[in-house]
Structures are given as structure tokens and as C-alpha cells.
Amino acid sequence: xxxxxxxxxxxxxxxxxTLYKICKYDINNKHIVISLTGSGKYFSLLKKLNIxxxxxxxxxxxxxxxxxxxxxxxxxxxxIVQTWLVHGDFVGSLAARLAGIKxxxxxxxxxxxxxxxxxFSTILILKLLAKLSFSLPxxxxxxxxxxxxxxxxxxxxxxxxxxxxxxxDLTILxxxxxxRINFKKKIKIKNHIPLIGNIGRYDPQKDHLNFLKAxxxxxxxxxxxxxxxVGFNINKKNISLFSAIKRLKLxxxxxxxxxxxxxxxxxxxxxxxxQSSSYGEGFPNxxxxxxxxxxxxxxxxxxxxxxxxxxxxxxxxxxxxxxxSNAIEKVICEINTSKWxxxxxxxxxxxxxxxxxxxxxxxYNQLWIDVLKKNK
Numbered sequence: 001x002x003x004x005x006x007x008x009x010x011x012x013x014x015x016x017x018t019l020y021k022i023c024k025y026d027i028n029n030k031h032i033v034i035s036l037t038g039s040g041k042y043f044s045l046l047k048k049l050n051i052x053x054x055x056x057x058x059x060x061x062x063x064x065x066x067x068x069x070x071x072x073x074x075x076x077x078x079x080i081v082q083t084w085l086v087h088g089d090f091v092g093s094l095a096a097r098l099a100g101i102k103x104x105x106x107x108x109x110x111x112x113x114x115x116x117x118x119x120f121s122t123i124l125i126l127k128l129l130a131k132l133s134f135s136l137p138x139x140x141x142x143x144x145x146x147x148x149x150x151x152x153x154x155x156x157x158x159x160x161x162x163x164x165x166x167x168x169d170l171t172i173l174x175x176x177x178x179x180r181i182n183f184k185k186k187i188k189i190k191n192h193i194p195l196i197g198n199i200g201r202y203d204p205q206k207d208h209l210n211f212l213k214a215x216x217x218x219x220x221x222x223x224x225x226x227x228x229x230v231g232f233n234i235n236k237k238n239i240s241l242f243s244a245i246k247r248l249k250l251x252x253x254x255x256x257x258x259x260x261x262x263x264x265x266x267x268x269x270x271x272x273x274x275q276s277s278s279y280g281e282g283f284p285n286x287x288x289x290x291x292x293x294x295x296x297x298x299x300x301x302x303x304x305x306x307x308x309x310x311x312x313x314x315x316x317x318x319x320x321x322x323x324x325s326n327a328i329e330k331v332i333c334e335i336n337t338s339k340w341x342x343x344x345x346x347x348x349x350x351x352x353x354x355x356x357x358x359x360x361x362x363x364y365n366q367l368w369i370d371v372l373k374k375n376k
Contacts, residue, residue, distance in 0.1 A: 001029045001368060004078035006069070006092030008085040010053075011040035012232070012259075014143070014285050015084050015109045018166055018360075023051050025169070026361045029368070032076060034069070036091055058091070069095035078103075080368050083137075085109055086125050093136040103371050106133075106140045108151060109282050130155040138371045143283040144304035162367060165304075166283050167360025170352055173292035175344075176268045183269025187228060187255055194225045194332045197270030197295075199263070199286045200277070201232035202241055207300075209244055211276035213321035216248040218329055225332060230257045230266060267293035272331045275299040278318040284308070288355050291347040296340075298327045308355070312347040 005023075010016050010033075020042045023031045031051055035043065036058040046053050054072065058065040073081065073096055081104045083092035089106040096104050106129075133140060133156045140160045142148040152158045189195055196215075200206040208229070215227060227250075229241075235258045236242050245254055260266060263286075267273065273290035274297070275281075281303030288308050290297050299305035300318040309315060314327035334340045 001079040001372070002077070003029050003031050003080045003082055003368065004073065004076055005031065005033045006081060006083045006088050006095075007033065007035055008087045009037040009040055010035045010042040010046070010055075012042075014166070014282065015107065016040070016042045017285060018143075019084060020045055021167065021169070021357060022361060022364060024049055025357050026365065028365065032078070034072070034092075036065075036069075036088060066091060066095050067098065070098035073099040073101060079372060080105060082368075083107060086122055086129070089129055089137075090125050090132075093132070097136065102138070103375055104137045105367065105371060106137045107143075108140060108147065109143050126154070133157040133160060138375060139367060141367070145307055146304055147282050164360065164363045164367070165355055166285060166288065167355055167357035168285075168288055168292050168351060169357045170292055170348075173264055173267070173289055173351075175294040175348065176264065179265045179268040183265050187226075187257075187269075189226050192336075194272070194335050195270045196225060196227040196272055196274055196328065196331075197230070197266060197290075198227070198274050198276065199230040199266065200275075202234055202238055205277055205280040206231075207276050207278035207319065208241060210278060210300075210319055210321055210324065211274060212244055212248050212250060214276070214324035214328060215250055215253065217321060217325035218332075219248075219250060219253060221329075223329065223332060225253060225328075227254045228257055228266070228270065229254060230260050232259050234258050263289055264293060267295050270295060271335050272328070273297045274324070274328065275302075275305055276318075276324065277302045277305075281305060288351055292351040292355075294344040294348045296331070296343050296347050298324065298331060300324070308350075310350055312343060312350050 005019055033046055033051055033053045035055045038057060039055055043053055056065055081096040081101055083089045084107045093104045139162055141162050141164050145163055148161050148163050198211055234256050245251055267290045273295050275284055275287050277300055283304045287297050287299055287305055297309050297313040299309055299315055301315050302318050306315045316323040316327050
């Protein structure tokens with residue numbers, strides 16, 4: 001099969017990462033990628049896989065660009081047009097239909113539909129897509145079970161909604177003692193001090209302040225710990241973040257590492273991963289990546305985080321520093337016990353059983369085959 005993927009952009013995001021993994025690990029089909037905007041991180045990575053990639057530098061509401069995309073699709077003659085993200089779904093499916101292509105599958109990743117927490121234009125397009133869901137796509141993939149329920153409530157064609165979880169390469173994401181030792185040396189932290197980690201861009205959705213308040217409560221009890229924060233704009237130049245750390249008297253307990261792509265080393269280096277998001281998560285990759293490395297997690301009950309963690313970690317309400325701090329405290333008490341070692345093993349086994357990359361690729365393949373069979 002020839003699959004043409006149309007995505008909003010190829011920057012550093014969860015949808016982009018999943019698309020990249022499909023192109024990398026699905027050797028049974030030919031994949032072509034079209035970015036509606038510019039290049040970004042995954043443009044060059046896809047090129048290294050010898051994947052044909054186009055970038056349109058598109059204004060989403062440009063009629064000219066939609067017709068250009070339609071002509072490009074006519075030339076490419078795909079068996080399936082797989083669209084990604086809100087604007088990709090909208091523009092991609094319109095262009096595909098203009099090209100006479102009916103085998104269109106949407107991939108909805110967005111889980112935040114609240115006014116004030118999402119762009120007004122995005123909410124409008126999502127409402128329009130709800131109407132179009134009955135006629136344009138043959139199937140609609142959601143990245144999380146919670147998102148599937150949300151879109152059903154919002155009026156999307158429930159018969160077409162399919163949940164496919166993200167998958168992970170467990171040959172890369174795995175426990176590694178050498179990476180653990182090297183990471184602790186890198187940040188100059190002694191092995192006996194509990195090391196807490198958080199990865200995410202500085203954004204209200206990620207709710208770093210909730211996390212910092214929880215850590216401040218732990219520090220006030222004279223409990224020894226250290227924490228690394230990783231992600232875009234996580235540095236001393238971020239006045240808002242840096243001042244919050246100083247105000248909460250956490251300067252000696254936290255190191256800011258900015259953006260770092262060596263996820264396996266970080267996840268092996270820390271003792272526990274904490275996800276403190278308050279809204280807007282679909283299927284948080286970093287939680288599964290931590291668990292794949294044998295690192296247990298404390299997560300807020302946002303998106304499918306609780307579904308990923310299961311009984312291997314702790315789930316607390318969002319925007320509740322007291323409950324988050326209590327869970328982290330329990331972690332610190334359990335580290336270096338036999339119970340902790342068992343928990344680490346269970347975390348990895350849960351990812352291996354439910355979220356392996358081969359399983360994800362197989363589910364996508366089966367959906368593409370089913371769509372082709374139904375629409376011969």
C-alpha cells in the first residue's frame with residue numbers, strides 16, 4: 001500500500017513522533033509525508049529514513065494551497081490518505097476529496113476542547129470537523145480512550161472512532177545501569193539521594209507550578225531529594241519559572257536542563273517520573289517512555305495517563321499540590337526497598353504487554369486494510 005500522511009507540521013510533538021515511528025517501523029508499506037507548514041525536527045529525521053517529505057508552507061485557509069495539495073495527491077495516487085492533527089484533518093481531507101480520493105482516515109490527537117484553554121479557531125475547526133466526520137473520513141483514530149469519549153460527546157460519528165494507543169521501541173527504551181550512572185555523574189548527584197524527573201515544555205498545560213508547590217511541601221518536611229526539569233524553555237532565562245523556584249525555596253533541590261533528546265538516559269537516570277499536567281494531555285508519551293525504562297511514575301489524572309500507569313504507580317487529581325506531594329513522599333519512602341524493585345519491573349512489563357511498537361504498527365496496518373476492503 002501507498003500511504004500519504006498529511007500533518008500540520010513536523011515539529012517536536014507527540015503526533016509527529018508517532019508518525020515518524022510508523023514510517024520507521026512499518027516496512028510493509030510505502031509512506032510519503034506532507035507537512036502543511038514548514039520542516040521542523042522530524043523533517044530531517046524522516047529524510048534520513050529515505051521517506052519522501054514535502055513541505056507546503058501553507059496558510060491553512062488558503063484556497064490556492066488546498067488546490068495545490070489536491071493536485072499533488074492526484075500525482076501521488078495513494079491507497080490511503082492518513083491525516084494528522086486538527087488542521088491536517090481539515091485541509092488534508094478537503095484536498096483528498098477534490099483529488100477524488102475517498103479512503104481518508106483522520107488522526108485526532110487533541111484532547112483539550114475547553115474555551116480559554118484552546119485557541120478559538122481550533123475549537124471552531126473541531127466543531128466543523130464533527131459535522132464533516134459523517135461524510136469525509138472512512139475512519140477516525142483517537143490516541144486515547146478519554147479522547148474517544150470526548151469526541152463522541154462532541155458529536156463526532158461514533159461508529160468511525162477507533163482507539164489506537166501509541167507504541168514504543170523497547171530495544172531502545174529499556175533499563176540501563178550504565179546510563180543511570182552516567183546521568184547521575186552528569187548532574188553531580190549522589191546515588192543515595194532520590195532523584196525526581198519531569199519532562200515537558202514550559203506551558204500552562206504542563207502545570208509546572210503545581211509540581212513545584214508539591215516539591216516545596218516535601219522540602220518543608222526536611223525530606224532529602226533532588227529534581228531535574230527538562231524541556232523547551234526550561235532554563236534560567238525563563239524568569240517566571242526561575243522566580244517560582246526561588247520563591248518556593250527550591251533552588252538547592254532543582255536543576256534545569258532545558259531541551260534534551262536523550263530520553264533513555266534521563267529516564268534511566270531518575271528514580272521516579274512525575275507528570276503534573278492540569279489539562280490537555282492525550283496519551284502522554286513521556287510516561288510510557290519512563291515506564292519502559294523501568295522507572296515508576298506519579299501522574300495527574302489527565303488524558304490517558306492513568307490507563308498507561310495502571311497499578312504500577314500513583315494517580316492523583318490535577319491541580320492538587322498536597323495530593324501530588326503525598327504521592328511523591330510515598331515514592332521516596334519506597335525507593336531502595338525490595339518492593340520498589342518489583343514495582344520497577346512491573347512498570348516495564350506493563351508497557352511491553354500493552355504498548356509495544358509492533359502492536360501499534362499492526363493496528364494501523366489492519367485499519368488501512370479494513371478501509372480498503374470496505375471501499376473497493
